[in-house]
Amino acid sequence: MSLSVMEAFRENNGFLKSVAATTLFFFSFSFYSPTVFAVKDGVEKQKQIERVKQLDPTLDPMSQQMKLLTQQVSEKKDIVGNKLKENDGVLDHITRFLGLEETVSIAILQESLVEFEKQHNKTLEDFDKTRQYIQAKNLSPVIMQRHEAALTKINQELDQLKVNFALLESSQDLEQQQVVLSEIENQLSKHKLKRTFTPTDPDSLPWGAPDASKTRKPAKTPEELSRLTGISPFPQGTQLASNVITPDMLGQPGGPVAEDLAATIDAKLTDSIQAKAEELEFDPVKIYNWVRNTIEFIPSYGSIQGAEYTMQHGKGNAFDTASLLIALLRASNIPARYAYGTVDIPAEKAMNWVGGVDVPGAAQQLLGQGGIPNVAIVEGGQIRSIEMEHVWVEAWIDYLPSRGAKHEVGDHWIPMDASFKQYDHSAAMEIQGNIAFDPQALIEQSLQQTTINEAEGWLQNFDISTLSEGMDEYQAQIEAYIDSQVSGASGSDVLGVRQLIIYEPLSLAAGLPYTLVASTDSFSVLPSSLRHKFRYTLGTEYYGSENSRLITLEKSLPELAGKKLGLSFKPATADDEELLATYFPEPDPDTGEVDPSSM
Numbered sequence: 001m002s003l004s005v006m007e008a009f010r011e012n013n014g015f016l017k018s019v020a021a022t023t024l025f026f027f028s029f030s031f032y033s034p035t036v037f038a039v040k041d042g043v044e045k046q047k048q049i050e051r052v053k054q055l056d057p058t059l060d061p062m063s064q065q066m067k068l069l070t071q072q073v074s075e076k077k078d079i080v081g082n083k084l085k086e087n088d089g090v091l092d093h094i095t096r097f098l099g100l101e102e103t104v105s106i107a108i109l110q111e112s113l114v115e116f117e118k119q120h121n122k123t124l125e126d127f128d129k130t131r132q133y134i135q136a137k138n139l140s141p142v143i144m145q146r147h148e149a150a151l152t153k154i155n156q157e158l159d160q161l162k163v164n165f166a167l168l169e170s171s172q173d174l175e176q177q178q179v180v181l182s183e184i185e186n187q188l189s190k191h192k193l194k195r196t197f198t199p200t201d202p203d204s205l206p207w208g209a210p211d212a213s214k215t216r217k218p219a220k221t222p223e224e225l226s227r228l229t230g231i232s233p234f235p236q237g238t239q240l241a242s243n244v245i246t247p248d249m250l251g252q253p254g255g256p257v258a259e260d261l262a263a264t265i266d267a268k269l270t271d272s273i274q275a276k277a278e279e280l281e282f283d284p285v286k287i288y289n290w291v292r293n294t295i296e297f298i299p300s301y302g303s304i305q306g307a308e309y310t311m312q313h314g315k316g317n318a319f320d321t322a323s324l325l326i327a328l329l330r331a332s333n334i335p336a337r338y339a340y341g342t343v344d345i346p347a348e349k350a351m352n353w354v355g356g357v358d359v360p361g362a363a364q365q366l367l368g369q370g371g372i373p374n375v376a377i378v379e380g381g382q383i384r385s386i387e388m389e390h391v392w393v394e395a396w397i398d399y400l401p402s403r404g405a406k407h408e409v410g411d412h413w414i415p416m417d418a419s420f421k422q423y424d425h426s427a428a429m430e431i432q433g434n435i436a437f438d439p440q441a442l443i444e445q446s447l448q449q450t451t452i453n454e455a456e457g458w459l460q461n462f463d464i465s466t467l468s469e470g471m472d473e474y475q476a477q478i479e480a481y482i483d484s485q486v487s488g489a490s491g492s493d494v495l496g497v498r499q500l501i502i503y504e505p506l507s508l509a510a511g512l513p514y515t516l517v518a519s520t521d522s523f524s525v526l527p528s529s530l531r532h533k534f535r536y537t538l539g540t541e542y543y544g545s546e547n548s549r550l551i552t553l554e555k556s557l558p559e560l561a562g563k564k565l566g567l568s569f570k571p572a573t574a575d576d577e578e579l580l581a582t583y584f585p586e587p588d589p590d591t592g593e594v595d596p597s598s599m
Contacts, residue, residue, distance in 0.1 A: 062119040063191075069112045070188040077181040080104050084174050103177050106168055113165055120158050127151050137582045140575040161187060212368025217375045218342040218389045221518050225389070230529045231340055231520040256335030256396045256410070259524035266319070266526050266558045267307045267327040274331050276311065282332035284397055284404050289504045291325045292418040296500070299354045300370035301389075303531040306558030317370070318391050319530065321419040323558070325393050334407070335396035338526060339415065341519030343390045343512070344377065349422065350386045356425030356498060360386065387517060391530075392417035394522050403507035413522070415512050424499045429485060431494075435477045442470040531556040536567075 059067065083104065127147070134144050164187065168180040219225040222233035263269040280286040296315045303319040307327035310316035316324065322338055329336035345353070347360045354366045360376060360383040367374045367388060374388035396410035404414065446467040452459045482489050533556050539549040571577035587594050 062123055065112070065116045065119045066188065066191060069109070069116055070185070072109055072112055073181055073185050073188060076104060076106065076109060077178065077185055080174050080178045080181060084178065103171055103174060106177075110165070110169070113161070116161075117158070120154070123154065124151075139579055139582070142573075142575045143579050157187075210369060210371040212365050215368040215371055216373050218373040218387050219518060220342065222341075222520055225341060225518060225520045229340065229520065230527045231523055233520050254413070256337075257524065260335035260337050260396065261330050261333065262524070263327075263330070264323075264525050265306065265556055266303050266323040266531070267330065269327060269331050270308050272311065273307060273327045277328045277331035280328065280332075282334075284329060284332070284334055284395055284407050285506065285508060287328045287332065288325065288416050288418055288508065291321060291328065292421060293500060293502050293504065295321050295324065295418065297321070297353065297419050297421060298370070299366050299372060301372045303526050304557050305561045309558075309561035312562070316419075318417075318419040319526070322391050322393050323526070325416060325418045329393075329395050335410065337394050337413075337522045337524045338391055339394050339519060339522045340391045340530075341389070342387055342517040344385050344387050344515040344517050345420075346385050346514075347376075347383050349514075350388075352422050352425070353420065356423060385515075390417075390420075392419070392512065397508060399508070399510070403510070405507045414508050414510065416508065417512055420513055421503070422501045424501055426499075429482065429494050431478055431481060434481055435474070437474050437477070442467060445470075528556070531558060533557065534560055536565075538567075 127150075130147060131144070134147060161184065164180055164184045168177065168184070171177045171180060216228075219228055225231065226233035276290075277287065280290055294314060295310060298315055298317045300317040301319075302317075303323065305313075305316055305320045307320070307324040310320040310324045326336040326338070347363070350367075351357050351360060351363045354363045357363050357366065363386060364374055364376060367386070372388055372390075374386055376383045377385045377387055393416045394413045395416055397404045397412060397414040398407040398410050399412040399414055446463045448463065450459050450462045482494060533554055536551070536553045537549055538551040540547045571580055585594055
């Protein structure tokens, strides 16, 4: 292009812009009418209403407003980003050239900022009350300095937010809006908007039974099992043992290692474990039979109680039962370890095992509620079996030739599953359907001569004798029915009972009582991923929400089983101690004790 042409273009640049602007105005008018903008505003306000309804009611108003503003800013930033990606046509290039690019409306954000400022002002009122309290108690200047520093911080945060909103309002194009929205989002995202404490109401604790519909399916291969649990999928090879294992035990390929006799978090070798092992004569067959015939199975997943607590209470899931069996074997100087995999159990046995349910789907529901990965195997339109992930034990047993009946020196790893068992389930008597009794008619008969004053909450002339005679007659009918069914019936005959089928073999089996689908390598210590845990955190507050964390305590449940937890602390400085003391009520002048309810 020649110089003269370029000069002519520059001279007519203003004219070209005018023509383009006029063209653009008429071209775009049909797309951007006042009606369109009104509809957009209405939709956005409706979204705002829905967001407010969904806010966490346990958050304080300031945190709620901050969370709402954070959500809106993030949404606006996404909208701006999408428009920038879309604006690539000729019309969009002309719009940017003329400086007429339409920015995204921030009206809803400005409304939220106004509400945020209102909540901020209420917070300032609380700060003022605290200042007056500090002055009235004549506390250390250090406490007042901390108070003023916190006040300065929240005011600076608001000032910075308002500066950013002013920049957002003055943005000329989408690129500027995106930059400022990102800055606001970064500022707001620094605040952790969640409750600063865990509810201690026993009716609403922050845990519960897993959702059976969300429990995953069992793994089908060693590699998948390893990925999901963290257990090695392959044998680790022969390892040398320490002197806690007798020399006779060494030299076997894949034989025991020192860890197979050691105490662990889940399998502690306590005094009571040692005593029980001695009572069972350190005999692997007797130990297996006792655990299998004593510990009731609970369908749940992961190590929860550990060996000691399971033995004390006579109940446990497969992990807890395996830990108890391992602890007793190791206390008897018999190397033992965990084995984990996916197994296939016939449907009727699984139904009996988990509680005596009538259909396979109910067994799956119970397994799923306990968090146990499981799936039904269907053949010919019927559920033939249930595949599930499971844990059992391997013990280094003197297997040949007595199959463990006479244990001296171990020679083979033998599988033992003391959690898998069968029960006799007797149903409760169907009393209600076999005895004619109408409680409502009896009550109405007793109330025939009764005067009732619901407003004042009293009644008179209630016929108690009619009610008593009716109940006596009902009891006599129940006793007669029970006696007609079973002479001298016990409570279990009436209510039904789940009774373990006792099995006491004289030797150990060489295999498992079900089909093995896939397994990992055996291991001496349960990995952390297979233990349930308790976590307690303590932190500072900021705007009523969590700020920096001071304490984080995490312990596995087997470590805590049977123990009580307590939290105590010592004030860091004399100033802190003085401040805390002002919040304690005065002791009762007569008893000298402090009433906890007055704190």
